[in-house]
Amino acid sequence: MRCPELACLALIVCLAGCERETRHFTADVPGPAYPGPRAQTGTVAGRAENPYARNAYAVNEGKRLFRWYNCNGCHAEGGGGMGVPLMDAEWRYGDRPVDVFTSIHDGRPDGMPAFGGRVTDDQIWRLAAYVRAIEGRVASATAPNRDDSLQEAKPETRRAGQ
Amino acid sequence: MSGLPLAAFLDTPPLGELSQDALRAAGPQAAATLALWWPTLALCSAVLLGILIALGYALATSGRAVRSAPGDLSSLANREPGLVRAVSVGVALSTVALLGLVAASAATDRKLASLDTAGALQVHVIAHQWWWEFEYLDADVTRRFVTANELHLPVGRAVELVLDADDVIHSLWIPNLAGKRDLIPGHTQTLRLRADRAGVYRGQCAEYCGYQHANMALRVVAEEPGAFTAWADRMRAPAAAPATPLAQQGRAIFENGTCAMCHTVSGTPAAAKHAPDLTHLASRRRLAAETLENTHDLLARWISRPNALKPGVYMPDQAYSESDVQALTAYLETLK
């Protein structure tokens, strides 16, 4: 039988259909629109999914932007500092993707600056996807597994969570 | 080898023409490499020719057996006459030729290392995915300045390029001026060269570095010292405030929107370091590491849709209105 060939073929087909590998270069990806200003966060109906939650490229992009926009200046590499730690399972403003998005877009009263308008919404979704990877909440196959700089913490692929 | 007059290898492309050609050396480093390259080519061609002639001779002079005859194995029993001699001569000749090439390359290496760098201009080159940053160093820090993608050099003065990479491994190759050298994150290297002929030379990243590696080129403008000093003085000046209302509106969008999160325009609040310095963007011939001509239309298209022109680039597409794009373009065009 031609099992190895068939197995290879099946693997290639699976990979091709895998959301993990898709690279969205332009911003017009299907995804939820910005859910609205802070006052409405609590009322956003349902649980909007992050369009990039399963996309390894976008999560890695989020990681790059986390450094570029100096999030780690306040949140260290997710461990906190001037800002709250993002590595733990405690969320002051909720852990749904829209809450994380809103935290970044609108800022939060105790010193989290608003990035909305200064950063594209598309990039905020990427950042939000990465913020959840910091805590180990994206699949290990999707989480970034290499660093461009020294990092004390465990790689995101090895963090607790699902 | 070292006695060869390198000047014989210098060659100038027609003025005003962009050249990317290792056979047109514009400085001593490229000329020294060329002085090794031509003899190596000649020697290797002679060897190849000799082998082909010997092969042809052997084929022509050996006897032919009829198709049905059994294989002739007689040479296993009594060795061919002259075989040992032929092989020994071949090995001896190859050894001599190869040792000659080794000696010649060692001499070339010495020649490359012996470039006199007293009073050299120092430029810190930082490779990014997928563009080049140049910081012109100076003992007086107030005289340092940063620019991107277009490297100006004074003719006749040695230059020391201090090479670093920001993200992944890249390689700097300006064929008319010098051989390649890798830029490795966390490991600073130097490349020394000198341009002896004025001209415009194209360089290229020569180490695969991701999606837009092929569009990671640079332009080297080698000019007379006077012209170089004038250019450097222009580069040191901060950006002039825009005069027209449209450009002023563009500046406001630039500083309050996303652009200032990545780019620097010196003399303004925009001071981020993740993207090419735009202080004198309008003076550059091309955009995005030689990808596009720097024209009004292409600049406007780049501002809202960089990913349509250089897919995967680390500058996001943005949904600006047509009037905002025109304002931003007008502002960037004032950055002479």
Ligand SMILES: [Cu+2]
């Ligand atoms: Cu490259």
